[in-house]
Amino acid sequence: xxxxxxxxxxxxxxxxxxxxxxxxxxxxxxxxxxxxxxxxxxxxxxxxxxxxxxxxxxxxxxxxxxxxxxxxxxxxxxxxxxxxxxxxxxxxxxxxxxxxxxxxxxxxxxxxxxxxxxxxxxxxxxxxxxxxxxxxxxxxxxxxxxxxxxxxxxxxxxxxxxxxxxxxxxxxxxxxxxxxxxxxxxxxxxxxxxxxxxxxxxxxxxxxxxxxxxxxxxxxxxxxxxxxxxxxxxxxxxxxxxxxxxxxxxxxxxxxxxxxxxxxxxxxxxxxxxxxxxxxxxxxxxxxxxxxxxxxxxxxxxxxxxxxxxxxxxxxxxxxxxxxxxxxxxxxxxxxxxxxxxxxxxxxxxxxxxxxxxxxxxxxxxxxxxxxxxxxxxxxxxxxxxxxxxxxxx
Amino acid sequence: xxxxxxxxxxxxxxxxxxxxxxxxxxxxxxxxxxxxxxxxxxxxxxxxxxxxxxxxxxxxxxxxxxxxxxxxxxxxxxxxxxxxxxxxxxxxxxxxxxxxxxxxxxxxxxxxxxxxxxxxxxxxxxxxxxxxxxxxxxxxxxxxxxxxxxxxxxxxxxxxxxxxxxxxxxxxxxxxxxxxxxxxxxxxxxxxxxxxxxxxxxxxxxxxxxxxxxxxxxxxxxxxxxxxxxxxxxxxxxxxxxxxxxxxxxxxxxxxxxxxxxxxxxxxxxxxxxxxxxxxxxxxxxxxxxxxxxxxxxxxxxxxxxxxxxxxxxxxxxxxxxxxxxxxxxxxxxxxxxxxxxxxxxxxxxxxxxxxxxxxxxxxxx
Ligand SMILES: Cc1cc2nc3c(=O)[nH]c(=O)nc-3n(C[C@H](O)[C@H](O)[C@H](O)COP(=O)(O)OP(=O)(O)OC[C@H]3O[C@@H](n4cnc5c(N)ncnc54)[C@H](O)[C@@H]3O)c2cc1C
Numbered sequence: 001x002x003x004x005x006x007x008x009x010x011x012x013x014x015x016x017x018x019x020x021x022x023x024x025x026x027x028x029x030x031x032x033x034x035x036x037x038x039x040x041x042x043x044x045x046x047x048x049x050x051x052x053x054x055x056x057x058x059x060x061x062x063x064x065x066x067x068x069x070x071x072x073x074x075x076x077x078x079x080x081x082x083x084x085x086x087x088x089x090x091x092x093x094x095x096x097x098x099x100x101x102x103x104x105x106x107x108x109x110x111x112x113x114x115x116x117x118x119x120x121x122x123x124x125x126x127x128x129x130x131x132x133x134x135x136x137x138x139x140x141x142x143x144x145x146x147x148x149x150x151x152x153x154x155x156x157x158x159x160x161x162x163x164x165x166x167x168x169x170x171x172x173x174x175x176x177x178x179x180x181x182x183x184x185x186x187x188x189x190x191x192x193x194x195x196x197x198x199x200x201x202x203x204x205x206x207x208x209x210x211x212x213x214x215x216x217x218x219x220x221x222x223x224x225x226x227x228x229x230x231x232x233x234x235x236x237x238x239x240x241x242x243x244x245x246x247x248x249x250x251x252x253x254x255x256x257x258x259x260x261x262x263x264x265x266x267x268x269x270x271x272x273x274x275x276x277x278x279x280x281x282x283x284x285x286x287x288x289x290x291x292x293x294x295x296x297x298x299x300x301x302x303x304x305x306x307x308x309x310x311x312x313x314x315x316x317x318x319x320x321x322x323x324x325x326x327x328x329x330x331x332x333x334x335x336x337x338x339x340x341x342x343x344x345x346x347x348x349x350x351x352x353x354x355x356x357x358x359x360x361x362x363x364x365x366x367x368x369x370x371x372x373x374x375x376x377x378x379x380x381x382x383x384x385x386x387x388x389x390x391x392x393x394x
Numbered sequence: 395x396x397x398x399x400x401x402x403x404x405x406x407x408x409x410x411x412x413x414x415x416x417x418x419x420x421x422x423x424x425x426x427x428x429x430x431x432x433x434x435x436x437x438x439x440x441x442x443x444x445x446x447x448x449x450x451x452x453x454x455x456x457x458x459x460x461x462x463x464x465x466x467x468x469x470x471x472x473x474x475x476x477x478x479x480x481x482x483x484x485x486x487x488x489x490x491x492x493x494x495x496x497x498x499x500x501x502x503x504x505x506x507x508x509x510x511x512x513x514x515x516x517x518x519x520x521x522x523x524x525x526x527x528x529x530x531x532x533x534x535x536x537x538x539x540x541x542x543x544x545x546x547x548x549x550x551x552x553x554x555x556x557x558x559x560x561x562x563x564x565x566x567x568x569x570x571x572x573x574x575x576x577x578x579x580x581x582x583x584x585x586x587x588x589x590x591x592x593x594x595x596x597x598x599x600x601x602x603x604x605x606x607x608x609x610x611x612x613x614x615x616x617x618x619x620x621x622x623x624x625x626x627x628x629x630x631x632x633x634x635x636x637x638x639x640x641x642x643x644x645x646x647x648x649x650x651x652x653x654x655x656x657x658x659x660x661x662x663x664x665x666x667x668x669x670x671x672x673x674x675x676x677x678x679x680x681x682x683x684x685x686x687x688x689x690x691x692x693x694x695x696x697x698x699x700x701x702x703x704x705x706x707x708x709x710x711x712x713x714x715x716x717x718x719x720x721x722x723x724x725x726x727x728x729x730x731x732x733x734x735x736x737x738x739x740x741x742x743x744x745x746x747x748x749x750x751x752x753x754x755x756x757x758x759x760x
Contacts, residue, residue, distance in 0.1 A: 118720050120650040143721045188724050189716075189731035258522060262748045316738075317746065321523035321546045324739040326586040331726075347586055354716050354734070355724050362720060364660040384652035392652040 001035070001048040003057065009034050009048065010061045024068035024337070028103040031062075037070075037102050041086055045094050046102055056285045070102060072337035076146055077101045077108030081154045083227040088171070088212045088220045097152065097173065107336065110224060111141040111155040111174070111198060116394050118143075119365050121156070121225070122165045122218055123384075123394060126200065128157035128172065135159075135172065135210070137180075137203040143359075147183045147196040149336055150176045154224065156217050158389065165389040169217035173209040180204075185333060190351045192332045192341075228360045229301035243274030246311055253318040263318065270311050277303050295374040302366040305356035316350035323347065401466055404459075408467050411443060412474040418729055424477035425588035425732075429552045431478040439478070440510025446484045447508025450492070455505030461621065465628035465683035472632030475589045475732055479513045479549035485625045486548065486618065487514030490557045493614045493621075494568055494606040503555065503570065514555040517544035517595055518615055523742070525615055529560040529597060531567060531604075538562070538569060538604055539577075540597040546743075550593030551580040558595075558602065564609030569602035576600055587739035589732060620697040622744050624682040627704035630740050631679045634672045634708045637715040637733050641665055644719055655718070664714050671707040678703050695757060698750040705741040712737040 001009070017030045031037060035048030039055050063069075071078040082101055085094055100106040117123035126139025137157055147153070153174045160168035176183070180203035185193035212220045250267040253259055277300065284296035316323040327345045334341055344352065357363040371377040384392045397405070415435045424430055439445045449464040450456025464485065471480060488507050491500055506512030520528040529542035540560050550556065556571045556578075571578060577598035585592050606614070642665050645656030655661045682700040685692050712734040716723035723730040741747065 113721065116649070118650065119655075123650065123652075187726035189726055189728075189734070191726065256522065260748060260752065262751075317742070320746075321519070321742050322521075324546075324586050324742045325583055325592075327584055329584060329588075350738075351586070351731075351735075354713065357717060358720055358724055362717070364658065367660065380651075380658065382651070387652070394649050394652070 001039070001050040001054075003050075003054060006036075006039065006048065006050055006054055006057065007061075009036060010058060014062075014065050014067070019062075019065055019067040024073060025103050025105065027068055028070050028073070029099070031067075031070075032099055032102045036062075037098075038082070038086060044091075045086060045098055053285070056282075068337075070104065072339060073104035074101060074107050074336070075338050076110050076150075077104075077106070077152075080110050080224045080228045081108040081152070084154060084211070084220060084224045087223050092208070093173070093211065101152070104336070106151040107146060107149045109144050109147045109150040109153045109176070110228075111144055111147075111153045112221060112224070113143045114140060115142050119362055121221060122169065123389070123392065124156055124158060124169065125394075126155070126157045127161075128159050128170060128205070130159075131204075133207050135170075135205045135207065137172070137174065137200045137205055139200050141198040141200075143186070143195045144183075144198050145195045145359075146334070146336075147176065147198050148185060148333060152176060153198075154211070156221050159214055159217075161390040162388050163215075164386055165384065165392065166218045167215055168389050169221070170214050171211040171217035171220035172205050173211060174200075174203065174205055175209075178203050178205075185331075187331055189354065190348055191326075191329050192334065192348075194334050225361065226297055229297040229366075242278035243271035246270050246274065246314065249315045249318050253320075258318065258320055263314075266314055270307070270314060273303075273307050274311070277307055295370065298361075298366050298369050298374070301360060302363055302370070305363060308356045309353045312346075312350040312353035315346050319346060323350075326351075397466065401463060404463060405466055405470060407443065408445070408470045411439070412470055412476060416471075416474040416476045421475050421477055421589060421732065428582065428591075430549075430589065430591045431552075436478055436510055436513075439480075440508075444508075446480070446488075446510040447504075448484065450488055450504050450508045454500050455508040457508075460687040461624070462683045462687035465625060465679070465686070468625055468629040469632040469635075469679075472629035472736075473636045475633070475729075475736060477589050479515070479552060479591075481590070481625065481629070482515035482548040482550075482553065483507055483510075483513050486516035486622055487553075487555065487557050489618045489621045490516050490568065490614060491605070493617050495610065496606040499570065499603075499605045506555070512554050513549065513552060514557065515547055515549050515553040516557045516559075516618065517547040517550060518559040518619075519544060519546050521545045523745070525559060525619070527561060529558060531560040531562040531569060531602065533562065536601075538602045540569060540571065540600045540602045543594060543596040545594050546583070546592050547595055549591055550595050551582045551591065556595065557605065558597070559611050559615055560597075560602070562604075562608045564607075566611040566615070567608045568605040568611040568614060570605055571597070571600055571602045575602075585739065587732075587735040589736060590739060617693070619744055620693050621686055623697040623701040623750075624679075624686045624693075626740055626743060627675070627679040627700045628683055630704050630708040630737065631672070631675050633733050633736055633740075634675055634704075634711050637712050637730070638665075638668045638672050640730065641668060641711075641715045641718040661718060664718060668711045668714050671711050675704040675707045695754065698745075698753045698757075701745065702747040702750040702754075705737075706747050708737040709734075709741050 013034045017027050032046040035043050036058050037046030039047050039050040040052040041047030112121050114124050128135045128137045153176050155172050155174045156169050158168050159170040180201040182199040184197045186195050186197050187193045246267055326347050372379045444457045447456030448459050452458040507514050518525045531538050531540055554573045558569045577600040579596045581594045583592040645661050646654050648655045678700040682696045685696045716730045722728050
């Protein structure tokens with residue numbers, strides 16, 4: 001599809017389904033059917049075989065028109081699981097899962113991390129063994145965002161403990177309402193419970209829900225992780241005036257008599273950083289390559305996480321002694337659309353920002369990736385290389 | 395600087411007391427309560443150890459140690475996040491009275507604070523945390539009355555005795571108000587750091603007792619706030635020490651990629667930087683404690699130096715501790731956030747680091 005045709009499709013979508021009066025799920029369905037979900041893929045998958053760079057045009061036009069954002073209704077599904085299905089799903093799987101994922105009818109979660117395998121995702125221990133046409137899954141996952149709202153989960157499980165860790169993993173789609181799945185809230189330091197522990201006890205997964213080949217789950221997982229970084233880091237690309245909120249916070253504090261040259265300089269430094277991040281995001285989006293995120297994804301994830309933390313602390317401290325108060329203390333479990341718990345207080349945002357340098361890959365891991373995979377620096381000494389998973393200390 | 399054998403003995407006694415009465419379970423239980431302390435433990439602190447009266451002279455019912463011993467005790471309390479109105483009563487209120495020139499008030503009020511029977515606090519700040527205006531004192535034939543409000547008062551909703559800085563005809567003056575006094579309304583504040591409670595107080599024609607001469611509170615308050623900074627940074631050193639230990643212990647135990655995470659330089663260097671920050675904090679805090687104890691003229695400078703350095707250092711090590719722990723460090727169940735929140739509240743109490751650097755710059759004529 002050419003840019004002109006795409007623009008016409010957007011106009012038609014907005015005309016037939018005015019965002020202000022259309023139910024969000026209905027709007028997403030129409031958007032998917034119009035080929036405006038992921039523009040670079042086939043029409044059957046919600047695309048229109050257009051240039052990947054044109055995705056930015058779609059997002060921009062729809063944002064301007066006040067259209068609902070699918071990521072708010074299915075954050076992990078849209079950001080990570082969808083792109084993974086596009087790359088690794090069979091035609092049947094894509095036909096079955098993509099549309100309800102996109103419309104928010106089926107919420108997804110990402111079940112990678114385990115108590116003993118976090119940064120070292122490939123060290124995971126949840127076990128799946130073959131039983132006729134099914135697989136039987138046992139084990140525990142942790143930090144699973146939105147698991148309590150999810151219908152489906154993208155899960156990595158160990159199917160062969162006798163080979164080195166990366167080779168013995170298989171990816172599956174798991175039904176979160178299947179017998180044997182137990183989701184328990186895990187409270188975080190903000191007081192809320194966004195994430196969960198998930199226990200699997202003899203859960204049956206049909207072989208048709210295996211994603212990719214047996215033992216090739218690591219490749220599926222890295223696709224997800226790369227997309228995670230892009231979606232966490234790239235969120236800034238759609239933001240309007242980067243850093244404007246920081247300047248406004250400073251103005252408010254100064255009007256209260258709490259301005260000073262140091263804070264003023266901090267405000268400007270953060271504003272500059274916000275804009276540089278934004279420009280990198282725009283550059284990354286322009287170079288978008290068929291759902292295969294490049295190193296910009298990891299750069300942005302790293303810089304935006306660390307920036308967010310500093311910006312949130314700056315805004316918190318501008319409150320003066322009130323920065324040490326916390327308006328809400330009871331444990332809340334998020335609902336969708338994300339953000340429907342209301343706009344978080346400055347203090348809660350400050351607390352939440354501590355997760356930014358941990359979730360979706362820690363800053364340490366991202367620096368390793370940038371150093372080793374992008375710059376080609378020599379890697380760490382690996383003690384687990386070539387060792388069967390079962391023999392690696394954990 | 396080093397500690398004497400007597401001081402080390404005091405430290406050991408306080409540590410074993412806190413081991414028994416302020417473990418993590420106790421902290422979590424108490425922080426969820428309104429008043430945030432255990433009266434039985436508070437009693438024991440007074441009767442068994444005499445901690446509340448540690449630096450109150452014997453003539454006023456205390457045990458007459460110096461400010462340095464008080465700081466040492468606070469360091470241990472900070473390491474265990476003791477939930478008690480200790481800072482408000484034994485540090486703020488006690489030093490406000492001691493710094494005042496009012497023999498009668500000292501004789502009347504200090505023994506209760508020293509024994510722990512009276513829980514006292516100091517109310518001095520407006521809603522920007524500054525010690526100005528906001529409460530006025532009126533002299534009537536029957537005595538003084540107060541009008542206005544004070545904010546961010548430590549343990550303000552629970553205190554039996556509130557020392558209030560208010561503006562009288564002759565200028566800022568210190569007053570004593572009793573719990574339940576007419577027209578006194580406390581409002582509990584929802585604090586981020588649940589281990590230390592705060593309240594706003596409003597006064598409406600509230601009867602109050604003048605402490606010292608009218609117009610004499612400016613100097614008293616300045617000095618009390620300097621002492622408060624010194625006390626707080628020593629408390630913070632305890633917390634910083636604790637998170638450094640948590641982080642290094644975890645870095646040695648947690649395996650990823652078949653190795654302890656502490657064997658990765660990224661983590662090793664973070665821990666090393668934490669150590670550097672903790673050692674610097676100890677130097678600043680211990681020196682400040684000595685200066686406060688010996689009453690040498692450098693208190694204003696060292697108090698600001700220490701407050702700026704230590705409160706930033708404590709915040710940074712508490713944040714690093716979360717990072718080193720990864721996802722676990724972000725959970726409610728892990729103690730990392732309790733220290734993190736304590737560190738943030740300590741950073742914003744009694745002037746943030748930037749305001750203390752400004753004070754120093756002014757003092758140096760820059
Ligand atoms: C809010 C939140 C939401 C999350 N949501 C999800 C989710 O939906 N699904 C999911 O699967 N996971 C999720 N996670 C998990 C997240 O991906 C992991 O927490 C993260 O990858 C770190 O793993 P870990 O917690 O086990 O820390 P560890 O791996 O134990 O790391 C501890 C410390 O060691 C460092 N470290 C580890 N290895 C190295 C190395 N090789 N070199 C240098 N430093 C190293 C880390 O950087 C960290 O500082 C979430 C986490 C958070 C905080």
